[in-house]
Amino acid sequence: MPDEIVKILLTWYDKNQRILPWRMVDGNVPNPYLVWLSEIMLQQTTVPTVIPYFYRFLEKWPSISDLARASRDEILHAWQGLGYYNRAHKLHECSILISQKYNNIFPSTYNNLLLLPGIGPYTAAAISSIAFNQPVPVVDGNVERLMARLYALQIPKKDIKKRSTEILQLFPLNHRPGDIAQSMMDFANSICTWAKPKCLSCPLKNHCKSQKLGIAEQLPKREVKKKPTRYAYFLCIERNHDKAFLFYKRPLKGLLPGLMGFPSTNWQPHAWPDAPAFYSQFLPNHDNIQWIDTPIQHTFTHFYLEARVGKYVASNSIINYVPFPNMQWIKSCNINKHALPTLMKKVAKTCGIVC
DNA sequence: AACTCGGGGCT
């Protein structure tokens, strides 16, 4: 049965393969650097989102040694807006490690790839399989959904990855392992979709247990968790004489690590922070703060943020005033030289910053 | 084992 499934998947893949910039055509093995870069970017991120970032990275840094010579801030700047910024930090670390300790050569086996920063079980399997033809099961969210439906796995979501991997160990992966992996992901992404799977025209329907049971769309089982809301104030402080704004560089650990941001209160649950206690830290004279009526809404992975933005135009008396050492004035036309997360771009837009 | 990490797109 697994042999038949693999055969159907490869046949489907040969006919429907998407042309993607990190894929090599004509059956050649792709460049490991391209595979690695794409796989890191694709972690929890959709293909259409990744493509423009991938091209920009490749243009700036055509090889792993080029990337290894870049600074952390350059990489963060190119990564801005892509999210999960720790990936950018690990990308930087990994490039330096491979360039300096590995002589610019990627390891080829699952176990050795797993030792590298930013590379976990999925990515190690994907790189070894796609770039080095290693017969390793590659299990991402797409494959989990496909296997859960093919084998009617009515088990908790957290257990599906392990079970899927076990099942795939019994699949014949020796012939074209990378294509098998990518065929499963492409197939689940376009046929065995999360919502409204195309079961009626599915080439695997005769092999699908959940299709026979009529429960394909309910699998894999989902578990609900409610997101809390947090509340914060942001300050957009403009220096009168040169249209510069007060920014701070966020810590290298935690949320939005190493990116630029506007001064804000703690993002606290349940209640609005004490606004005067907050802005008096930054503004010796805090009259004339214009509070924007419409609050900013932003969704993070595990909470919503609702924020109000205050705009303040600083008088000449605080031209050289910098409240904290991690802060700096940045002229409006230089802001785009720094790495700003999408949330902070919303704040900038809300208070009308233009270059 | 559970939590922390973005942002866009779909329903």
Next chain:
DNA sequence: AGCCCAGAGTT
């Protein structure tokens, strides 16, 4: 409004 996505790292 909720869930999804070529998951990894930390606690």
